[in-house]
Amino acid sequence: MSKIKVSKIKVIKIWRASSLSFQLSSLVVFAVFLCGLVNPLISYDPVLDVDLSRRDLAPSLSFVMGTDGQGRSVGLRLLKGVEAFFFPGLIAGFFAALIGGGLGAICGYLGGWVGRSIAAILELIDTLPRMVFLVLICTIYPPSILLIAMISCLLFIPSIATVVRRKVESLGAEDYILAHVAHGFHPLKIISYHILWLQCRALLTRQLIFVFSYVLFIETALSYLGDYGVQEPYPSWGNMVAQSRISVAAWPWAIPAVAIIVTIAALLAFGDGIARRDEEVKR
C-alpha cells in the first residue's frame, strides 16, 4: 500500500518537473498506446462501412472526423489504423533494442579483432540506405506490415549495436567497473546489469521508440509511394492519406496526415524526454 502511494507521489513529482514538450508528447503517446491496446476489442468491417450515399461528409456529430470518398468514417478508420503499426512497431523496436544491445555488448566486451570484425560488418550493414532497401524488399516479396517491421528491425540493429558497443567500451575503461571486477562480480552480471541495464537502458528505450516511430513513418511513405504498405480496404494512416489525396474534401487526408506528424513528433520528443530523465545524475 505504502509503496503504491510513494510511486503515485513520484509520478506527480516527475510530471511537475517535466518540460511542457515532454508533458504534451507523453499525452499523445499515451493516447496512441491506449488506441493500440483497445484496438483488438473494436470490430470493424471496412467493406460494410462503405456507403456511397454519405461521401465526403464534413465533420459532424455523427461523424466526428467526417467521411471519405467512399463514405467511410474517417474517425473510425483513424482509430483502426493504429493497429497497422502499433504491434509491428513495438515488436520491431523491442527486438531491435534487444538484439542490437546484446550484439553491441558482446562486441564491446570481446574487443580485439573478433569484436572489431563484428563491429565492422555491422557498420557495413548500417551504410545501406534504409528506405531504398525497404522498397526493394517490398517489390520482391508481397508487401505486408509485418515484413516492413521485420526489415526495419534488422536495419536498425547495426546502428543500435554500434552505439551500445561504444558505450560498453568507454565504460569498460572506468575505474568503477574495474572495481566491480575486483570485487568478484561475474562478467556477465557486470555487462548485463551494471552496464546494459543501469547505464544503457535510457539509450535503448530511446532507440526502441525511434524504431517504433520509424515503422509508422516507413509504412506511410511506402503506402504513398506505391501501395507497398497495408492494403485497401484495411486502413492504415499511410494508405488513408494515399487513397484520399485526390479527394475533394480536405479532412480525409488532412486528419491522418496531421495524426502521423503529431504522433511521430510526439514519439521522438517522448523518447528524448525519457532518456534525458534517466541520464540525469542521480543524487
Next chain:
Amino acid sequence: MNEPLLKAQGLVKRFRTPSGGETIAIDYVDIDLYKGEVIALIGESGSGKTTLGRALLRLLALDAGEITFDGVDLLSLRGSQLREARRSFQMVFQNQQANLHPRLSVIEMLNESLRLHQPLLDEESRIQKATDLLDRVGLTDHHQRYLASLSGGEQRRVGLARILATTPKLVVADEPTSGLDAAIKLQTIDLLKELRGDSLTYLLISHDLGLVRRIADRVLVMLRGRIIEEVPIEGLGKVKHHPYTQKLLDAANLGSSRGQAAEVMSTTTASIEDVQGRGPGCHYCELCPLLTNDESLSIHCTSHRPPLENKVACFPLSVQRGNTL
C-alpha cells in the same frame, strides 16, 4: 617468519606507448606479503606502484612472473575459481569515485555485494547487515544517497563498507587518504586500523609518509618499476638509505627552509624525465649524489642492475659497507 600470504616473483608488465614504443611499468619485481602485516609501497608518481598493486590482485595481465596467494597459484585461476578467490583480496581504489556505481544508491550497492558474497542471507538480513556496515563506517544517514551527493571521504568509506561485506585476507589500498582533509584523513586511518583487526594484511600504496609512519610495519620504495629498498618502519629515516629514498624522505620532511624544499622537489621531479629510456643500470645513477667522484663506480652503476642486497639496491652503498663489487 612463516610462509608469506602472498609471494610474487619476477613480475614484469610492459605497456605500449602511443608512439609505438614500450615502457616497462614493472621491471622484475619480487614481493612477499606476510600475514597481518602492513606494507607500505612508496615512490613518486609514475613509478609503477598502482600497476604493481593491480597486478598483484590480477586486475591486469602480466607479461611474466608468478604469484602465489595463500598457497594457490593465482595466475592459473580461471573464471569462477578466480571470482571465488577475489573474496579474500580486495582493493581500495585511488579514484574514490570507483567505490560506487553512479546509478546505485549506497544501500542498493551494499545489498548487491552481500547478495554476491553471502548468498545464504535473505533480503531482510541483507538490509540489516548493510545497515550495520554503514553504521560501522559512520554513514548511518546515507542509505539512499548516490555517488554524486557523497563527499570524497564518504565515497571512500562506502568503499570500505563494501570491502567489509567480503572477508578479505589482503587489502590493497591505493592512496586511501589522498584528497582528504586532515580530520577525515585521521578518521579514515583509524577506520583502516580498525578493519585491520589482527589477521588482515595491507598493502598500502601511498605518497603520504605521515600515513605510512602511522600504520605501516615495513616500507618498500619503488623507482621506475623496480623496488629499490625495503626497510622496516623503525629504520625509516635512521639507517643509511638508498640516495633516492633519502631524497623522498627529505622532500617529505621539507621542514627547515622553503628554498631547500623547492630544490629537493625540483630534483625529484626532474628524475622522472631523465631516467626514461635508460639502460640496464641503476635508474637513479644520473642524479645520484654518491657517484660524483668515483669514475669506475659510475660506469658500473650505469651498466649493471643493482640487486636488492641488504635490502638496498645500491652499489655505492654496498661498497661503503665493505662489500666488493
